[in-house]
Amino acid sequence: MNIIDRRLNPQGKSLSNRRRFIRRAKQELAEAVHKATAERGISDLGGDEKIWVRTSRLKEPQIRHSSALGQRDHVLPGNKQYEEGDRIKRPSSQSGLGGRQASLDGDGDDGFQFVLSQEEFLDIFFDDLELPDLLRKQMKSSDNFTPVRAGHALSGSLPNMNLMRTMRNSLARRIALKRPHPATLAAFEAEIARLAESDDPDRVQKCAELSEQLERQRRRSQRIPFIDPLDVRYNRFELVPQPVTSAVMFCLMDVSGSMTEHMKDLAKRFYKLLYLFLRRRYKDVDLVFIRHTHLAREVDEETFFFSTETGGTVVSTAFEEMLRVVGERYPADNWNIYAAQASDGDNVPSDNAKVIALLRDRILPACQYFAYIEVGHQDGMAQMTDLWRTYEALIRGGEPIAARKVNDRSQIFPVFRDLFAPTKKAK
Structure with missing residues (x-):
């Protein structure tokens, strides 16, 4: 028995059907969204996306009579071959395949194209991700209120x-x-x-x-x-004041001459994901962008992503600039401080000791979470850089640093999800 809904399609029903379809196709859509991160440009992430969905994974549930149980004694109308009481021969195993055999150059199942809106794209993209160990320190004075159901009233709109x-x-x-x-x-x-x-x-x-x-x-x-x-x-709704947790994310990016265009593209893709994630999931998280060569300075979003400035490499300058901004605007007692650093791993050898001292004594004690992304060459050859060795020594010493390597666009999302999965623990 097949149950068919023949009711009229009232206004607004299509929205609920769309949401129901997205819930059923979530795994298929999530795979397509993750793939899109390796194919789209930096400025295109977060926009509408056309997704191909395979129908083989979206079959509707059906209610059927069991062929092994029950007793049936009827003849379908329009039948000219059989009469009541005739025994019908079982069809051969080769019949009824209906063109579902796979071909040499692709799947045999059909598919269709589905367009995700920007909101739906970001919902699937950042599903279940969060900032680790976000503590409720000092609350910002804010006029943020959330309407909450509070029973019923005799008057209203x-x-x-x-x-x-x-x-x-x-x-x-x-x-x-x-x-x-x-x-x-x-x-x-x-x-x-x-x-x-x-x-x-x-x-x-x-x-x-x-x-x-x-x-x-x-x-x-x-x-x-x-x-x-x-x-x-x-x-009836009541406006309940919502305290806003104070949090700031420092984005530290190496733009020195040793960073190739491929490496810079990987770093920018990571920070673009981070930017969209924070803006999507947290309404009032501040972002501070710091670019560094042998010098470091705080910049705006446009300069951070699109400036062509280059130079030598001194990593400690980025940490010193971060500490300067923290001291002026973000005291650690009142703010949840996060940092994400992207670099190719090169650094002046004489600067490594200073990097270790700044991280161990000042940066990490103030941070809730510190993530390091090392971008590599497109050929994927593993290289042990000075900065990676420096951070490995800190990790072996028990310092709360998460370090990952990325060599290709397709690795950006898995690494990003690994760094900001809800199971991550910070100090």
């Missing part, structure tokens, strides 16, 4: 009317006051009409009595309205 509660109140009142049902009035009228055409000698008296009762019921129906203003209920 029409869009907030609760139809179910209103009709329930109306039904209870009509039952309690014994308001006559339209079917009861129709029955009186039908009985009066029948008596008027009958040969009953008492029909005049009976018609008069029924007419009097009908008139009383009609007057009662008019006095007791179907919906009374007292029945109407509105959804």
Whole structure:
């Protein structure tokens, strides 16, 4: 048995159907979204995306009679070959395949293209990710309020009317006051009409009595309205103040001459994901962008992603600039401080000791979480850089640093998800 919904498609139903489809196809859509991160440009991430969905993974559930149980004895209409009681030969195993055999150059199943909106794209892209160990330190003074359901009210605006509660109140009142049902009035009228055409000698008296009762019921129906203003209920909402947790993310990017265009592209893709993630999941997280060569400076978003400045490599300058900004605007006692650093791993050898001292003594004690991304050459050859050795020594010493290597665009999302998965622990 197949259940087919033949109801009319009212306004707004398509939205719920779309959301239901996205829930069912979430795994398929998530794989396509992850693949898109390696194919799209930096400025295109987060926009509308066309997704191919395979129908083989989206089959509708069906209710069927078991072929092994029950007893059936019927002939389908329009049948010219069989009669009741005939035994039907089992079809061969080769029939009924319907073109689902795989070809040499692709799958045999059909697919269709589905366009995800920007909101849906980002929802799937950043599903279940979060900033690790976000503590509620000092709250910002904010006018942020969230409407919360708080029962029902006797007055309100029409869009907030609760139809179910209103009709329930109306039904209870009509039952309690014994308001006559339209079917009861129709029955009186039908009985009066029948008596008027009958040969009953008492029909005049009976018609008069029924007419009097009908008139009383009609007057009662008019006095007791179907919906009374007292029945109407509105959804009531209260504005609850929402404390905003203070958090800041420092984005430290190496733009020195040793960073090739491929490496810079990987770093920018990572920071673009980070930027979209924070803007999507956290309304009031500050972002501080710091570019460094042999010098470091705080820049705006446009300069951070698109400036062509280059130079030598001194990593400690980025940490010194970060500490300067922390001291001026983000005291560690009041702010959750996060940092994400991207570099090719090159550094002046004489600067490594200073990097270790700054991280161990000042940066890491102030940070909730520190992530390091080392971008490599496109050929994927593993190289042990000075900076990677420096950070490995800190990790072996128990310092809370997460370090990952990325050589190709396709590795960006898995690494990003690994760094910001909800299971991550910070100090």
